[in-house]
Amino acid sequence: MPKTYTPIATTTLGSNSTSVSFTSISGNYTDLVLVASPTTLANGEQFTMTFNSDTSSNYSATYLTGNGTTATSHRRNTQSNIIVDYYGAVDTTVKTVYIFNIQNYSNTTTNKTILITSRTGYAAESNVALYRSTSAITTITLAGATFTTGSTFTLYGIKAA
Amino acid sequence: MANTYEAIATVTVGSGGAATMAFSSIPATYTDLVLKMSLRYSASGPQDMRLTFNGNTSAVYSMRSINAAGSGTPGSASETAQTSTWLGSLQGVTASTFNNMELYIPNYTSTTTAKSISTDNVNEANQTDARSFLVAQLWNPATQAAISILSISVASGTFVQYSNATLYGIKNS
Numbered sequence: 539m540p541k542t543y544t545p546i547a548t549t550t551l552g553s554n555s556t557s558v559s560f561t562s563i564s565g566n567y568t569d570l571v572l573v574a575s576p577t578t579l580a581n582g583e584q585f586t587m588t589f590n591s592d593t594s595s596n597y598s599a600t601y602l603t604g605n606g607t608t609a610t611s612h613r614r615n616t617q618s619n620i621i622v623d624y625y626g627a628v629d630t631t632v633k634t635v636y637i638f639n640i641q642n643y644s645n646t647t648t649n650k651t652i653l654i655t656s657r658t659g660y661a662a663e664s665n666v667a668l669y670r671s672t673s674a675i676t677t678i679t680l681a682g683a684t685f686t687t688g689s690t691f692t693l694y695g696i697k698a699a
Numbered sequence: 700m701a702n703t704y705e706a707i708a709t710v711t712v713g714s715g716g717a718a719t720m721a722f723s724s725i726p727a728t729y730t731d732l733v734l735k736m737s738l739r740y741s742a743s744g745p746q747d748m749r750l751t752f753n754g755n756t757s758a759v760y761s762m763r764s765i766n767a768a769g770s771g772t773p774g775s776a777s778e779t780a781q782t783s784t785w786l787g788s789l790q791g792v793t794a795s796t797f798n799n800m801e802l803y804i805p806n807y808t809s810t811t812t813a814k815s816i817s818t819d820n821v822n823e824a825n826q827t828d829a830r831s832f833l834v835a836q837l838w839n840p841a842t843q844a845a846i847s848i849l850s851i852s853v854a855s856g857t858f859v860q861y862s863n864a865t866l867y868g869i870k871n872s
Contacts, residue, residue, distance in 0.1 A: 543704035548871040573731065575805040575815070604765025604833065606777030632837060635805055635817040655803075657817040657835030662765050662775075664819075664833050690806060692730070692871040694703070 542697035543571075549691045554579060557681035560693045565644035565674055567695030572638040572678065576689035578628040582660070583683035585628065586619035587638070587667070589650070589675045593618045599667040601625075605660060619682075620667045626658035628683055633690075634658040643675040650675060703870040705729075710864045716741055716857035721850040722866050727808040729868030734802040734849065736864040740791045742856030745828065749783035750802075752814065752838050753848045759841065760784035764834040770827070787820035787832030789853060797862065798822040807846040813839035814846060 544567070547560055563570070576585075588597070601612040601624035612624045628634055637655040642648065649670045656663040669675075680691070707729075710720045725732070740746055751760075758780040766787070767773040778785055789798050800820040807814060818834040838846075849866070 543869070545703055545871045573803075573805060602765065602773075602833075604763060604773070604775030606763040606775055609765045609767070609773035609775040626835075631813075632839070633806060633812050633815055635803060635815045635835070637803060637817065655817055655819075655833075657815060657833075659761075659815075659835070659837060660763070662763050662833045662835040664765075688812070690871075694869075 544695045546693045546695050551685055551687050551689045554684050554686050556684050557679055558685060558691050559677060559679045561677045563676045563678065563693070567644070568642065568698040569696040570640040570643050570675070571694040571696060572640070572691065573694070574636040574680065574691045575633045576628050576691070577630055577633055577686045579630065579684035579686055581630050582627045584621055584623065585680055585683040586621055588619045588679050588681070589669050589671070590673055590677050591679065592671060596670040597667065599665055601663060601665045603661050603663045620652070622654060623656035623658065623661065623663045623665065626656045626661035626663050629659050630686070632659050640675065646672055646674055648672060705868050707866045707868050712858045712860055712862040714860050716859050718857050719850050719852045720858055720862070720864050721848065723848045725847045725849065725866070726868070727845050730806065730871040731869040732804040732807045732846070733867040733869060734864060735867070736800040737797045738789060738800065738862045739797045739859045740789050740853045740856045741859050742791065745788040745790055746856060747788050747854040748786040749852050749854070750786050750836070751783045751850050752846050753844060754850070755840055756782045757840065758782050759839050760836065761839070762834055762836040764832055766830055766832045768828060768830050784836040784838065785834065786818055786851065787834060788830065790822040790824045790829060792826055793824040796824050804846065810843050810845055812843060813837055
């Protein structure tokens with residue numbers, strides 16, 4: 539296995555926090571993988587993802603969701619952030635699993651596509667989001683929920699060669 | 700540069716087949732586990748696969764899933780208080796065709812929190828009942844424990860020769 543799955547930064551919350559950010563992300567990799575395993579202050583809290591502190595209407599997403607009873611699909615266009623999951627949400631006690639794959643994050647010629655695996659006690663989801671910006675991603679922010687102590691967030695860099 | 704995505708062990712099924720595929724004595728030196736599998740079974744028709752941790756068969760497993768078969772309406776299902784957790788089903792109809800599956804288990808060494816698992820399971824078989832499964836699972840034992848044993852079984856039949864599974868460890872530093 540090539541040594542290309544490199545931890546860039548990890549955050550384990552020592553106290554509750556309403557946002558988690560990774561800043562000054564270098565352009566040394568091809569793709570980014572963010573693994574989050576949070577709990578939240580209240581049951582059912584959803585959270586959002588933004589890049590480069592950009593809250594313009596540059597985000598869209600398509601959701602594929604199974605809540606245990608029915609399977610559905612949804613869309614959000616021209617949004618100021620990415621709601622990470624449509625039906626799934628974080629829990630107060632059970633750590634959930636989120637994996638974000640951010641391809642070609644450092645290129646300055648194309649928009650950025652993000653694959654989101656969301657597996658919670660509320661739903662199993664596989665979602666795709668678009669960030670319509672040709673800027674390299676240097677900052678990732680997760681917000682919109684109160685993440686509680688012990689939540690973990692790790693950003694990895696993937697090199698194609 | 701640290702090597703943070705390491706192969707811990709590989710299980711490959713021999714010519715006699717195997718009823719289960721298991722990893723034991725999983726070291727606690729990583730942050731997360733990834734299990735990648737290529738599986739086929741010996742019986743006919745779709746067969747469910749199940750997963751247990753640490754030999755625990757108490758009713759402490761639950762899951763929610765979404766699945767699609769290529770036609771009709773995608774489905775969703777859930778289970779609570781099970782003695783093992785569902786991984787989706789295997790298809791064994793088309794010869795020489797194996798199912799692909801990946802599990803991601805963050806914070807598997809925690810002794811204070813339940814373990815959430817993400818599973819992607821796909822089986823394309825060039826026939827009408829190929830399926831894809833996305834599953835969120837939870838193992839929530841009475842006493843939380845690090846995962847040291849992982850065992851996968853199929854409801855009927857056995858895993859056939861050349862089925863294989865590799866367990867990887869991921870370090871966050």
